[in-house]
Amino acid sequence: MAIFPAHSRDLPDPEATEALGRKLAALARPGDVVLLEGPIGAGKSCLARAFIRARLGDQEEVPSPTFTLVQVYNDRGTEIWHADLYRLTHPDEVWELGLDQAFETSICLVEWPDRLGRHLPPGALTIRLNSMGEGRQAVIAGGRPGLAQALADG
Incomplete structure (x- = not known):
């Protein structure tokens, strides 16, 4: 298993988290899986919402x-899957959701990826949001070559 270097980026406020989501939206392509880690209130949904609105327009309603x-959202023929797996009780439930196929053909944003267990897709980009004083820090690793570094660069 390959070890990817982790890059970090300070997110002093929600606007910075949204900016990271918009930057990711500009770089993402079908087959990209983004694992959003962090405790409740860390900004996972904020980042995902900014990503989706950057792709579909600011008026897009993005419920949790x-x-x-x-x-599931459609962006000019590309599906964007936003999954919140907090309520999954067993990793095999991922098959019932159809995420396994989405991982290959869609852009997937996955909150609470630890619920995937052994079904974590290889090559996924991981963004871990950590509390840091009043703001957050994003620790970014994995994904396509250069993607984590591009996101960490402000």
Whole structure:
């Protein structure tokens, strides 16, 4: 298994988290899986919402998929899957959601990826949001070559 260097970026406020989401949206392509890690309130949904709105427009309604588990959006023929796996009780439930196929053909934003267990897709980009005083720090690793570095660079 390859070890990828981690890069970090300070996010002093919600606007900085949104800016990271918009930057990711500009760089993402089908087959990219983004694993959003961090405790409740870390900014995972904020980042995902900014990503989706950057791709689809600021007026796009982006509800949290906490209860539906997955929301799917269409961006000019590319599906964007936003999954919140907090309520999954077993990793094999990922097959019922269809995420395994989405990982190959869509852009996937996955909150609470630890719920995937052994189904973590190889080559996924991981963004871990950590509390840091009043703001956050994003620790970014994996993904396509150069992607983590590009996101860490302000």
